[in-house]
Amino acid sequence: xxxxxxxxxxxxxxxxxxxxxxxxxxxxxxxxxxxxxxxxxxxxxxxxxxxxxxxxxxxxxxxxxxxxxxxxxxxxxxxxxxxxxxxxxxxxxxxx
Numbered sequence: 758x759x760x761x762x763x764x765x766x767x768x769x770x771x772x773x774x775x776x777x778x779x780x781x782x783x784x785x786x787x788x789x790x791x792x793x794x795x796x797x798x799x800x801x802x803x804x805x806x807x808x809x810x811x812x813x814x815x816x817x818x819x820x821x822x823x824x825x826x827x828x829x830x831x832x833x834x835x836x837x838x839x840x841x842x843x844x845x846x847x848x849x850x851x852x853x
Contacts, residue, residue, distance in 0.1 A: 797809040797812075
């Protein structure tokens with residue numbers, strides 16, 4: 758006589774809830790690890806909406822590309838000159 762019928766027996770036997778939960782985490786981590794990287798063109802729920810489409814839409818709106826590049830009304834040389842001037846003025850204030 759047995760307490761558990763052969764048809765009711767499923768899976769591994771665990772010593773307790775902690776062992777069961779630990780094994781569950783290990784199995785889920787292994788399943789997620791096998792997924793690997795997903796290309797930007799296929800990461801959305803639908804083929805039309807994915808990361809690449811969102812980025813292209815954002816870049817094609819007026820001013821976003823320049824905003825991404827950090828371009829403003831000043832040129833790179835002017836920005837550099839302002840940074841140097843600011844650094845020099847903060848040094849002279851500290852020496853006073």
